[in-house]
Amino acid sequence: MKPILFYLFLFLPVMCMAQNPAADGLTCEYLNNPVGIDIVNPRLSWKINASQRSTLQQAYNIRVATDASFSSPKTVWNTGKVNADSSILITYAGTPLKPATRYYWQVKVWDNHNHASAWSKSAYFETGMLSPADWTATWVEPKQEPLRKIPAAMLRKQFSVSKKIVSARAYATAHGLYELYLNGKKVGDQILTPGWTEYKKRLQYQVYDITAMLQQGDNVIGAMLGDGWFRGTTGYINQWGFWGKKLGLLCQLQITYADGTVQNINTDGSWKGTKEGPIRSDGIYDGETYDARMEKSGWTAKGFDDSSWEPVDVASFDNKILVGVQSVPVHKIQEIKPIAIFKSPKGTQIIDFGQNLTGWVRLKVNGSAGQTVKIRHAEVLDKFGEFYTANLRAATATINYTLKGGGQEVFEPHFTFMGFRYIAVEGFPGELKPENFTAVVIHSDMPVTGQFTCSDTMINKLQHNIQWGQKGNFLDIPTDCPQRDERLGWTGDAQVFSRTAAFNMQVAPFFAKWMKDVAADQFPAGGIPFVVPDILQTNQTTSAGWGDVSVIVPWTMYQVYADKRILQTQYPSMKAYVDYIIKKSGDKYIWHNGSVFGDWLFYRPGIYDFSEPNGYTNPDLIATAFYAYSSKLLSESAGVLGNSADEKYYKGIYEQVKKAFVRNYITPTGRIFADSQTGYVLGLKFGLVPDSLKAKAAAYLVEDVRSRNNHLSTGFLGTPYLCQVLSQNGYSNVAYDLLLQKTYPSWLYPVKMGATTIWERWDGIKTDSTFEDKSMNSFNHYSYGAVGDWMYQQMAGLQxxxxxxxxxxxxxxxxxxxxxxxxxxxxxxxxxxxxxxxxxxxxxxxxxxxxxxxxxxxxxxxxxxxxxxxxxxxxxxxxxxxxxxxxxxxxxxxxxxxxxxxxxxxxxxxxxxx
Incomplete structure (x- = not known):
């Protein structure tokens, strides 16, 4: 290779006229102007806007201040001119940050063409509570019975403001889900707060700017509390109240006045609460029952008579587990109108939104008091055109809205979400019209970063389905599905899709947050649960490909975002997991019984047919392959972090596992034991096949694909790497044939069958329009969408x-x-x-x-x-x-x-x- 500087001048004849560069796109911890971060040394990033070819940054200057004027007394950090090309994730190294404080920052840059930028437009970040001592509020719990399906609680407090306000913030979290209200208006636009974490170890709080919502004189702060993940039913084991049986609120309003004084309005024993509100029951799986006749008009405004409300109970919890939100919030992202309204052959009134989505329906209705509109949700219709909900299992996913009468009423649920394309409507007064129903799409508000298109319309539809699968399942945690009685953070699903996810959307903060919960839920011996947060409690069992999320996802985030901090943060967890496997495998370096799920949902004609010709891969082979891969990635991570001793040690482990893999699973002719597509894929992808046998092993893989008439037989673990391995071994044409295959099993079969998201099973709907096993047949399950990685990297060529x-x-x-x-x-x-x-x-x-x-x-x-x-x-x-x-x-x-x-x-x- 010639020196880089040589290439920087290759294209001078075709350069544009030189212009000064500009720094823009400023972010702090990947976020635009974040409020409430509790990172004491946040990282700053920017992009360079320059029209001249071959532009590199030569130097930068960052300045941070507590005032947008950047006057000298207000400046807390000025780097001066730093001769470096670094422009992403620069760690703040100024005066220690104060809690609950806004900091403004700017950057200017110098390029390699001897041009300097002006100072960028200022951005800001605002700190939250940097220590438990910053909290002066106490936990409060409304009077409640620890029972299932009880009304959502409502709490309120009136307070007075008598001086000129400079700024005001609300710091809030809850046991359960909460919505905060101030003077009759909802605070913020986030939903399903405080999100889902390992509540016993990590509980997020949100920060809201409420300056403009306060008024001179009397003010009222109110909150509604729903069951959510904290108390509601979670998991297909129908578990209720896993983290606690009582809902609670922690809220601290911090008001800064023009005279420099600060007043805190806290949750304490002076608050009042009631359970006699309109939300009669709510649940993540069950939906919401709402009686508008029981609304408390004006309950979050002054003048409301709360004499019948009861004093709250003051509770005590350890605030050391409170963490500021570092991920992106869940928002209402878009709205979709119906594409069809019709009656099924049996007379069910059905509305089709044309897209399988996650969220709810906004209802507009005009009728008499006491009338109830019932809305059920489904992903598909059966072969006869009837509403199909058997695959939801125990999740009722139903909205019941009882009208108060007296004019048009508009309703959206508060503490639930559904996965659906269709709704069935009962009890609607009058004719169903499109203007009465709007689907509201919700998910973590991740900026879209990648777009793929090609000349094949079905492949473009596949990409559409991959993106919508991510939208539907990246809802504060990476869920497996959004519709049935599950919706859990399955570790294997997230692991296989993480690279594709990082192409489609900006997922660094999303995964950084969730991986901390992976570490928090890690078993003492080092194993990783099947789901995180771990509500299944499966006797500390780990499965290969699922537990490896602890290593693969941090490494993937480092690769995509050059984020060393996620490696530093997760390294103890990564190391503990690999050490756990080392102990399990012993000196044979074969991880026996390490794979609980195998190559999950690999192709086979019958659910109980595990014969090798139909795609079966030996579980110990799978476990040992992932043992090797995680050891290799851990070694490389140690190298990035400068830990040469661990780098050498785990590289040695990898080499030992590789030798054991060859001895036990590869023949001298290059055949891999079980002769399955996934066996070849994992052996080749993880570098376990000796160089002398790679061509032969790849040829056997191709032989298997061709023998199936260009069909795959892989499951969750083999599918993500199948096309990659083919391309990397010179068989890009075979990868294309697999991608373009339209008959089952293939990626395009669901597209041909009308899918608008990725299915859990290759044949969720069979060719005769019947369904796969109703006990496990999600139509929004992103794992097989991991082929998007190959479409980006190999098909389009971005590597x-x-x-x-x-x-x-x-x-x-x-x-x-x-x-x-x-x-x-x-x-x-x-x-x-x-x-x-x-x-x-x-x-x-x-x-x-x-x-x-x-x-x-x-x-x-x-x-x-x-x-x-x-x-x-x-x-x-x-x-x-x-x-x-x-x-x-x-x-x-x-x-x-x-x-x-x-x-x-x-x-x-x-x-x-x-």
Whole structure:
């Protein structure tokens, strides 16, 4: 490779006129202007906006102050000019931050073209409670009976404001779910707060800016409490009250006045509460029953008569477990109108929203007091067009709304959510009309970072389904499904999908939060539960591929975002997990009985048919393969963190496991024990197959695929890597054939059957329109959507060169069955684009590289003398040959390469003979 600086000047003739760079897109801990962070040394990031090609940052200057004027007395950190190209996740190192304080910050940068930016627009971050001592409020509990399906509690307190207000904040959390109200209006736009964590060890609190909501004189603060995950039924074991039998509230209003004084309005014994409100019952699985006749008009405003309300009980809990929210909140993200309203053959009134989604329906209704509208939810209709809810199991997922009468009423539920495409409506007064029903989509508010498109409409629909599967299941935690009596944080599902998730959306804070709960729930011996938060309590059992989430997800987040802190934070958990396997496997380095679930839901004709030809993979092989992989990733993580002793030790473990894997599971001819697709995939992906046998093992994999007429037989653990392994071993054409397969089992079979999300099972709906086993048949289950990773990386060609995409690899894999493919991705440095299209014997490769990064563009089947850049011949000395193509190194900018394209002949798999 030639020195990078050489390439920075390769394209000077086609550069734009030089302009000064600008720093924008400022974030703190990945978030825009976050309020309430409790990280004492938060990290700051920015993007560089520069039109000149090959722009790199040479230096930066950050300043942080308690006032937007950045006057000297208010400045708490000024780095001065720092000669470095770092522009992401710069750790704050100024004066120790104070709690409940807003800090403003700016940055200016210098580039390698001798240009300096102006100071950026100021951004801010605001600290929360940095220690338990910052809390002056006490926990309060309304009078309540520890019973199932009781009314939601309502609490209130009146207080007075007599001086001019500078700022005011509300700090709140709850046992259960809460909604906060001030002077008749809901506080904030977050929903399902405080979210779901391992409540006994970590409980999140939210911070709200309420300055504009306060008024001179009397004010009223109120709250509603619902069961949520804390007290409600959770898990398919129908468990109630796992974390506690009583709901409670902790709330602290902190008001800063113009005279410098601070007043706290706290939850304490002066609050009052009642359970005689309109929410008669609520539950995550059951839905909500609401009687509008029991609404307490004006209960969060002054003048309300609360004489019949009871004093609350003051409770005591350890505030050391309170943590500020570092993840993104759950919001109402979008709204969808009905596409059809009809009656089923049996007369059920059904509304179709056209998209399987997670959320609820906003109801507009006009009728008489006492009339009740019942709304049930379903993902699919049966083969006869009837409403189908058997796959929801014990979840009733029903809204019952009783009207108060007197005009139009608008209702949305408060403490529940449903997974659905269809609703069945009973008791609606009058004709069902589209304007009366709106589907409200909710999920964690993760910025969309990736988009994929190609010339095949069904593949585009598959990408749509992958994205909607993520929307439906990334709801504060990564759930397995949003509809039935489960909706749990299955660790294996999150593990296999995490890389695809990070392409589609900005998931760093989302996973950082959840991984802390993974560590919090880790068993004393080092094993990892099946689900996190762990409400199943399965006798401290761990399963390979599921427990490995503790290692794979932190490493994935480091790779995508160059985030060392998540490795530092999770490293003790990562190490404890691998050490747990080491103890389990002993000196044979084979993890016997380490796989509880095997290659979950692999293809087989019958649910009890485990014969090897139908896709079965030996569980011990799976466990040992993941043992090796996690050891390898732990070694690499130790290297990143500068722990050379652990790096060497766990690399040695990996090599020992690899030798054991070869001895026990690979024949001298390259066959892998069980001869299953997943066996070959894991062996090749995890580097366990000796170099001398890789070609043979890959050929056996291809032989299996071809013998099935280009069908897969993999389950949850083999599917994510199947197409990757084929591409990496020279069989991209086979990967395309699998992706484009439209008959069962395949990715496009559900698309052909009308799916709008990813299914749990390859044949959730069978070819005769009947259903798979109702006990486990979700139609919104993202795991198999992990193929999106291959679509981004291999099909469109956007690959990682260095952590965080500081260096980018563009390496598309065109195929004659597709005319074009394109991906855009918003990295920490800015937007990356990789796309190609073939037309009239010419291929064009389109590339966008963001400032402060570099890239290698690998052009398949190209010859330097035939390649044009932006319509002009490329200089032969700017490229060098690689296997079956050339590489051109570039800096930031937009590029279009074109050259003659010859259809690629299919690589033939040659297998060994015995």
């Amino acid at each position: 990682l060169g260095k952590a965080g995409y500081k260096h980018i690899i563009i390496k598309p894999e065109p195929n004659q069955k597709i005319n074009f493919a394109k991906v855009t991705f918003q990295s920490m440095y800015g937007q990356v684009l990789s796309g190609w299209e073939v037309s009239n014997g010419t291929i064009q490769v389109h590339v966008t590289i963001p400032p402060n990064t570099t890239a290698d563009v690998i052009l398949p089947k190209a010859h330097a003398g035939e390649v044009k850049l932006d319509g002009k011949p490329i200089r032969p000395d700017t490229a060098h040959a690689v296997d079956d193509g050339i590489t051109v190194s570039v800096g930031s900018g937009d590029y279009t390469f074109s050259y003659p394209w010859i259809e690629v002949k299919e690589k033939k798999a040659v297998v060994a003979t015995m």
